[in-house]
Amino acid sequence: MKTLKIPEATIMRLSVYSRYLSEIDRKGIITISSGDIAEGVGVSPAQVRKDLAYFGEFGIRGVGYNVKDLHRHILKILGLSEGWNLALIGIGNLGLALSTYRGFKDRGFNITCIFDNNPEKVGMVINGIEVLHTDKIEEIIPQRKTQIAAITVPADAAQDVADKLVKAGIKAILNFAPVVLNVPPEIELRNVDLAVNLEVLTFNLGGRMA
Amino acid sequence: MKTLKIPEATIMRLSVYSRYLSEIDRKGIITISSGDIAEGVGVSPAQVRKDLAYFGEFGIRGVGYNVKDLHRHILKILGLSEGWNLALIGIGNLGLALSTYRGFKDRGFNITCIFDNNPEKVGMVINGIEVLHTDKIEEIIPQRKTQIAAITVPADAAQDVADKLVKAGIKAILNFAPVVLNVPPEIELRNVDLAVNLEVLTFNLGGRMA
DNA sequence: TAGATTGTTAATCGATTAACAATC
DNA sequence: TAGATTGTTAATCGATTAACAATC
Structure with a gap:
């Protein structure tokens, strides 16, 4: 493999x-061109073909392209042909939103554990998952074979959580806290x-209006 | 102006x-070098200087650089020296999370109205703001001088909401629905x-593990 | 003056676009 | 065969990095 x-x-x-293809597939369409995909998602046809060409010849x-076939290939490329276990750290409104986000389950992400350091939240059950104290991260993450964690704690707690996750052997972190985290280079x-x-939007608005 | x-x-x-500078400023530090900023946020010093050079000479x-001074300049560049009014469309968990997100208020974003099409939610009051039916978008958005909207409705309702927002004269849209929206080019x-x-993470994990 | 750090230019690197031969 | 569309190469465009003169 190159x-x-x-x-x-x-x-x-x-x-x-891949999300566009699943939509097209639901409509019962069998074959699609790079031009159709391009139009559907707002890029150029050449871009679509180039992106696919990194991984093989699918058309x-x-x-x-055969819709089902291409869809399956892309899911495979993205590593989504088997499921992933996901931990949520911080169960404020954003954590709650992620815990019920359909897009995750649909794509094969399975939430295995939820942590929070607020004693009032520990013990709550959310979608059948008991909220555990963040002190349990190192114990539970390996137990539940969880490779990815989403951090939705406040900025000043995020680095501490990240450190715990690294010790627990997490492989990848999706960080929603507005702070730059320090983790070893092997962690995604x-x-x-x-x-x-939002600020990219206000910059662009400013430019047009000034 | 070039x-x-x-x-x-x-x-x-x-x-x-700018967020890093506000943190540094809180610590009472007066002066900072491009190298310090670079280290704090994880980029190269040359990158920091290049980014700033697009807009002038601040050091x-x-x-x-004078911390307060540079911070003020960047906020100005981003269009954040005065506040922005923000509408939320869709008050599920994600909408709720945005409605209480400190990061928005801290940066001068002011939520003026909240819409949902679920009759059970219309009339609820969230942070002092009454939830209105999405049919009211065209009437209320101009009334409350709201330039930016965040869409957190399900994918299949998002285009309809976007159309209403465009008719209402919105200037910019932050879309959280996993669907490609069609809006006129003058809308940000x-x-x-x-x-x-998440899928960028699984791709990267797959590559390392395969 | 010597040391430090900016602002800017030139060199490098990387990604996108255009064009077209291959081929169904 | 004629028409369509891919896969791929070359050309273009854009962003990052390295280097250094300017200057505090």
């Missing part, structure tokens, strides 16, 4: 393509910062 | 720098897709 560097932007688009020249880390996204 | 194209990545980093050679649109972010 170890060509894949742009992260390509991976994000593949995720979008038929002159014809297009992504930050989702809601304010950053 | 109309040099500014990379979007630069804007996102400026948002991160003193041989010395560094950003998508925050939680599943996409």
